[in-house]
Amino acid sequence: MKTITTIHDMQSTVRMEKQTGKSIGFVPTMGYLHEGHMSLLQKAREMNDIVVLSIFVNPLQFGPGEDLETYPRDLIHDEQAAENSGADYLFYPTIHEMYGDEPSVTAVVKKRVNCLCGRNRIGHFDGVATVLTKLFNIIQPDRAYFGLKDAQQVAVVDGLIHDFNFPIELVPVSTVREEDGLAKSSRNVYLLQDERVRARELYQALLKAEEAIDSGERDPEIILRTVSNHIISETGADIDYVEVLAYPELKPVKKLEGKIIIALAVKFQKARLIDNMIVTIKDREHQSAFEQTGKEA
Numbered sequence: 172m173k174t175i176t177t178i179h180d181m182q183s184t185v186r187m188e189k190q191t192g193k194s195i196g197f198v199p200t201m202g203y204l205h206e207g208h209m210s211l212l213q214k215a216r217e218m219n220d221i222v223v224l225s226i227f228v229n230p231l232q233f234g235p236g237e238d239l240e241t242y243p244r245d246l247i248h249d250e251q252a253a254e255n256s257g258a259d260y261l262f263y264p265t266i267h268e269m270y271g272d273e274p275s276v277t278a279v280v281k282k283r284v285n286c287l288c289g290r291n292r293i294g295h296f297d298g299v300a301t302v303l304t305k306l307f308n309i310i311q312p313d314r315a316y317f318g319l320k321d322a323q324q325v326a327v328v329d330g331l332i333h334d335f336n337f338p339i340e341l342v343p344v345s346t347v348r349e350e351d352g353l354a355k356s357s358r359n360v361y362l363l364q365d366e367r368v369r370a371r372e373l374y375q376a377l378l379k380a381e382e383a384i385d386s387g388e389r390d391p392e393i394i395l396r397t398v399s400n401h402i403i404s405e406t407g408a409d410i411d412y413v414e415v416l417a418y419p420e421l422k423p424v425k426k427l428e429g430k431i432i433i434a435l436a437v438k439f440q441k442a443r444l445i446d447n448m449i450v451t452i453k454d455r456e457h458q459s460a461f462e463q464t465g466k467e468a
């Protein structure tokens with residue numbers, strides 16, 4: 172694997188690879204790679220001739236008081252992990268390389284942001300859209316890979332690719348889970364011992380919702396209450412939100428039909444965790460939103 176730090180070198184490498192007709196799979200990250208990232212890289216490896224990983228802690232997507240300065244970084248570990256997962260190139264630019272002194276043009280995301288995590292992270296998805304617009308232009312991938320754990324980001328990227336006409340296939344990849352169902356996250360290490368045991372119930376809450384839908388429940392309020400009650404009685408965590416929305420539009424629904432997301436965010440003492448389930452409802456049957464999730468019912 173080759174590490175590239177300048178836009179110029181990345182662009183000439185992409186040009187060279189494209190000249191020989193190679194397809195490019197792109198996995199954008201902020202580094203500190205974990206198993207979730209590995210599954211994106213593996214998927215990209217399976218589907219493309221060339222795999223490019225970027226590591227860039229993007230200041231534009233951090234709000235005041237968020238953890239930009241303390242965001243975990245470990246380049247040596249990341250280079251090894253990326254190489255082991257079959258990446259061909261690591262794009263690792265500095266902030267100055269990406270934005271110069273200050274960007275003169277930035278993106279504004281108008282839809283799919285005033286809900287879920289976006290409600291309290293004003294400007295976050297504008298920063299994500301801005302950096303991805305740059306990265307997509309520099310790397311010109313055929314496919315880009317994003318984890319469904321952050322399903323709102325996937326929905327925003329879907330809008331970005333569509334509205335800005337990027338000739339890129341968005342590949343959402345299903346959430347990687349611990350054996351007991353807890354979604355893998357670098358934040359899980361902040362859970363106290365007893366919290367870690369109870370955190371498994373977050374996925375159980377989503378499974379209960381799925382079970383209710385399987386049994387014919389179509390009232391979003393009842394699904395919302397099912398999930399919230401389970402979280403309250405079984406985890407002791409504070410609920411930040413539980414929402415049931417159309418997916419990927421992220422609009423409220425009066426009745427469950429089509430593709431929907433059941434999403435939750437909770438706060439334990441030191442860890443804030445998110446999880447979700449995407450369900451496509453066809454009469455009384457349902458299946459996962461994206462084939463890539465590999466989960467059907």
Ligand code: PAF
Binds near residue numbers: 200201299302321324
């Ligand atoms: O999901 C992330 O790590 C970031 O939001 C992304 C997509 C790399 C953009 O900075």
